[in-house]
Amino acid sequence: MAKQYKVAVVGIGMVGQEMLKVLHEREFPASSVQVLATRARTETIDGRDYDVIPTSEEAFEDVDIALFAGTEGASGAARQFGWAAVERGCLVIDNGGDFRMDERVPLVVPEVNADAMREHQGFIANPNCSTIQMVVPLQPLHHEAGLKRVVVSTYQAVSGSGRAAVDELERGIHAHARGEEFSPEVYPHPIAFNALPHIGSLKDTLPGYTSEEAKMVFETRKIMGLPELPVSSTCVRIPVFNGHSEAVNLEFERPISAERAREVLADAPGIVVQDDFPNNVYPLPAAASGSDPVYVGRIRQDTSVANGIDLWVVADNIRKGAALNAVQIAEAAIDMGLV
Ligand SMILES: NC(=O)c1ccc[n+]([C@@H]2O[C@H](COP(=O)([O-])OP(=O)(O)OC[C@H]3O[C@@H](n4cnc5c(N)ncnc54)[C@H](OP(=O)(O)O)[C@@H]3O)[C@@H](O)[C@H]2O)c1
Incomplete structure (x- = not known):
């Protein structure tokens, strides 16, 4: 049986919700999908209930792939938790703009430059939608x-x-x-x-x-x-x-x-x-x-x-410009044996 991955989606706004839909539609090989945001609650997306837990460094302990769709900036999820998640062995794929131009971070559209991921350091950025x-x-x-x-x-x-x-x-x-x-x-x-x-x-x-x-x-x-x-x-x-x-x-x-x-x-x-x-x-x-x-x-x-x-x-x-491209990056990383 093909390997299954423990997935986290960080942020459940417009992009995070679309990521959950896309993961489901594309039958992403996920053994679990944990939703993280600023506070605990239950959210229903496309008829499915998700237990949302507050984001913390420890929450990434047992996660293979984390799709970040939190807000940008100093108080946003990627800056607060992105590299801590990488330190815990997680592959981070970030939708926001905080690290796109960072030299450590490949900026990837799978149809265009999937090979840029080969030297990844645990953190891959999704480009701007336009x-x-x-x-x-x-x-x-x-x-x-x-x-x-x-x-x-x-x-x-x-x-x-x-x-x-x-x-x-x-x-x-x-x-x-x-x-x-x-x-x-x-x-x-x-x-x-x-x-x-x-x-x-x-x-x-x-x-x-x-x-x-x-x-x-x-x-x-x-x-x-x-x-x-x-x-x-x-x-x-x-x-x-x-x-x-x-x-x-x-x-x-x-x-x-x-x-x-x-x-x-x-x-x-x-x-x-x-x-x-x-x-x-x-x-x-x-x-x-x-x-x-x-x-x-x-x-x-x-x-x-x-x-x-x-x-x-x-x-x-919201799909190719954000959620879908992020999930395609994760799929390409799996296909290329990078995660
Ligand atoms: N690739 C692109 O071009 C593209 C397109 C659109 C958006 N984006 C980016 O994607 C991100 C999400 O956009 P959106 O429109 O979905 O935003 P949004 O509707 O404002 O939702 C933001 C989500 O992030 C969570 N969040 C905020 N700060 C957090 C933190 N410090 N830790 C954990 N979770 C946190 C919020 O949690 P709560 O629900 O608990 O408040 C909320 O669920 C933004 O960075 C945006 O710039 C990228």
Whole structure:
């Protein structure tokens, strides 16, 4: 019988709950799944009851794989307990941004750079949601024609900001329909019927860019092993409940036609090409929500530069952008004999 693993999920917010669903759906080889959060209680997810226990260093004593979906920062789960779990022999896979650029930590999208896990030191990071769905199509196109430059604009769903943001969009829509004033709490401006070019905060690491935009630059370079790759991003929050969309403009070293790009993408793992404009077929976030693939469409030649291609890329940011990718990392680590 195949080996079974003792699994912990740390955090039971939007991402942690989705991890529990994905573990179940994919029949992950888990002999047990322990849920850890800030306090004890019972939670029902998808009709199954989970006993939640408070997170402590000792709670990782008997755990093989820990999927972290706690909040980020000094008081968050990964900073407080991540490396203590590693010391206890646990493989930690962290969703948050605390250690993504840490040199000890591989930053992994299994379709793109599973090999980066071979030298892991017990701690593997899941990239930012908007970066994950972009690098999945970038990698096969890079192999084909050599990436020279990436310019991306995102159209990001409110689920990426957590449950409170989903509620804020809902309340904002109702307030707008009733003609009432609405004071946002999660976002700096009303998100309903709006577009906010403001995801994260301004960072010194890339002057003028927000933290989300800087993540797309630095994480893309690390995942693809292209430390000098020119990347520019503009990240925009839009009133979509779930599913991020991205307009991606690519410049290559070598010529590549739209037809060839379409073939390469259709053969690549994790991608579904939806590209039949005359029949109104292209990726849509409402359709992608709740599913696993990265959808790519509107594949076309950019005639304003030599060797340019434009793409429209859509994925479920809570699944492929977070929970699913983390579980796929764990599955790949098992397949590669790394845990
Ligand atoms: N890969 C991605 O791009 C991506 C996408 C979305 C989110 N994320 C990241 O995933 C993480 C979770 O996001 P979310 O939207 O699910 O957050 P959330 O809804 O706010 O849930 C956070 C969960 O973490 C738990 N938690 C917080 N601090 C903790 C601590 N010190 N020890 C143990 N548990 C702690 C909370 O416990 P209680 O329930 O007891 O309060 C809660 O269950 C965040 O770091 C977020 O940035 C990543």
